[in-house]
Amino acid sequence: MFVGTYPGGKVFKYDPLTSKVTDYGRMIGAVSQEYIRSLAVIGDNIYSGTGHGQIVRYNMKTGEKEDIAKSINEPGHIYDLEKVDDRYLFARFELSSNGYIYDTQEKKWLDVTVPNVRGLHVEEQSLNNKIYFMSTDNKLRTVDLSTLKIEDTGIEYESGFRGVDWVEFNTPELPGKSLVTINFSGYVTIINLETKKVTRLPSLVQSTPTVMQAIEKGPDGNFYISGMQTAKGAQYNPVTGKVTSFNLGQADSMAPLGDKMLMGVYPSGDIRAYDPALPPSDTNPEKLFVLGESQNRIKTISSGGGKAFIGSIPFYGELGGALTVYDPQAEGEKYKVFRNVVQDQSVVGLAYKDGKVYGSTSITGGLGADPTAEEAKIFVWDVKNEKKISEISLNVEGIEKPNLIGELSIGPDGLLWGAVKNAIFALDPETLNVVKSKKIYPDGVLPADAWGSIDLKWSNGLLYADFTGGNLTAIDPKTLDSKKITNAYSFSIGDDGDIYYSLGSNRTLLYKIEVDPISKIKPIHITNSSFEMPLMNGTVPGWTSMFAADSEVQYSLSGEQYSKGIQSLKLVDASHKKSVALMSTPVKVNPGDVLKAETRLYLKEGLSSLMLRYFDSNGKEISSTPVHTEAGYNSWQPVTITAKAPERATSAKVLAYSTAYATTTSYYDNVKLSKLILKK
16 A cells, blocks of 8 residues: 655555555655645556645655656646556646646656546546546546547536446446446446446445534524535524535635625635525525635635625645635626735735724645745735735734734724634724733643634624634633633524534534523514404505515415414415515614514415515615525414624514515414513
8 A cells, every 4th residue: 555645745655464664755855744645656666646746756666756747847736646557647737627648668748638637536447548537527538548639428427536447237238348436425326338328326325414614604694504525515594493405515614795695615715605595506506706816715704895805825835815805796897816915924814894804814825835924914904995004913912923813803892803822812903002912721722723713703792712722712802801611613603692513523513502591572563463454455554565466476364374363464476486575564673683583374385484674774675584484384383583683774674475486375474573682
């Protein structure tokens, strides 16, 4: 067995018969962090595909080394390196997706560049002197080792090859030779060359839960959870307990922007937007853009002034992260990437206030790149003029030249709060002078982390900080007294003030800590909440129809079903392109109020929805929190929404409706609205 390592960049051999290990040492040995990403062994030579654009040939007898990829002159990982016919090397470069073929006998590269190659493997034996490989557009193609001609087989497969080999089944359905592979989800696939049919077999093993990467509360009050090294994300409703999964990828960071949830996905460094008002689909989440500029890890996303601000870490082997500004309302180009805002440093923390973005950095770039800076920085970015207006070293007592400054946050007191190593601090956002600071943990207790920016969140007058090693800590911002709560890998806080988190020891489970229980519920009057008042001029008193009714979308007061009194509100929607929606009269609110909307719903068919919507003083919608119900037919069931009034909110309304994509026959009764007074 031959093994390549990171971060040492070594290769060693293990003999299972003798248990002997032979260490061949570092293949490059130029920088402190080096990747051996792929390996092939032919004869006495080990070929190591590295993370630095090199393919090192190492002779086990003589110890001689040579970079055979020098003439190719491509950067990045040689992600795949496969031997074919015990003679050829098929190499794929990750950044370009270019494939190259090396003849180990002639010691030369064949005169062909194979474009758009998809990983991870090709078969070890060619067929009729042809290598079969998957392309990035999901097509099975061949390259002829004699003529170097590239051809399309006319067969499509939705993934790359994760291990692939020839199998002869000798059945009428599978004549001749077939390629057999397995995909990321464990499904075995048979690709028959003669029939050109692709057959997917059930997974051979039971699936296991996804390891959670990030947890973040969305604009709808639901939690959004991304998985690590997985293709799935999830929406979790803390009221109903319902989990809705969707295709995503590994999102390292998430944040709300307006009524959508933004997600930064690794390793392509792209930004996606999930719309809670729509069901998951191939376009929800929607892929908005790819950062480019050699960025691939989205470390932080913050929003303000209608824009999103994105901090990122560059590719392997590179220094120089970026600040990206995304403006969904901009005409023309909607995002701009500003690399090296702090030279050779990554952007790991961001906060917005009054037209300025405050950023924090890490001196660490992509894996395999040695830092050149001595200390992390805090910078200020002028959003309107698109330029950095300040950059400082952090002057916190007892902390000298930190490698990383954690997440930043504007506190309720207007100060710029942050964390570094084992300490918390607050700066004056105008002068950047330290107003207060304190070491929360003793020196040497917390583990070091190159990128692990310390996550900060506010709730009910407390600051929560998740220090490295999963030390979730509650801090009184006035006294800086603190208490460790639990070991949390990732966490978020619900509208009810409860903490939702994953444990570092088991990130497949979502945990909850109840915080600050409600001490009082104050009912809020809604006109005609039980729909007992008769129609007036064809309208429901106290409720406004948002759309015109016709033969397909209608509302009425009905005695067919009711949970209280003698009638209820009936909605009928027979169109996938129209909506029926009734909205209550507005009630006054203040920013920060936590409202709870409830109703009794009788769902006869389809999908029906309840929404709590907040408005500003001009009657403009600020935020909407919906709950969609498509289960529990033919019985009355409770539906509940809890949502916090955002900044500038002056009023709220409750909506009973059917979305444009859904159809329904449903009944609403006994609508309630209340203000939750939280215990201090």
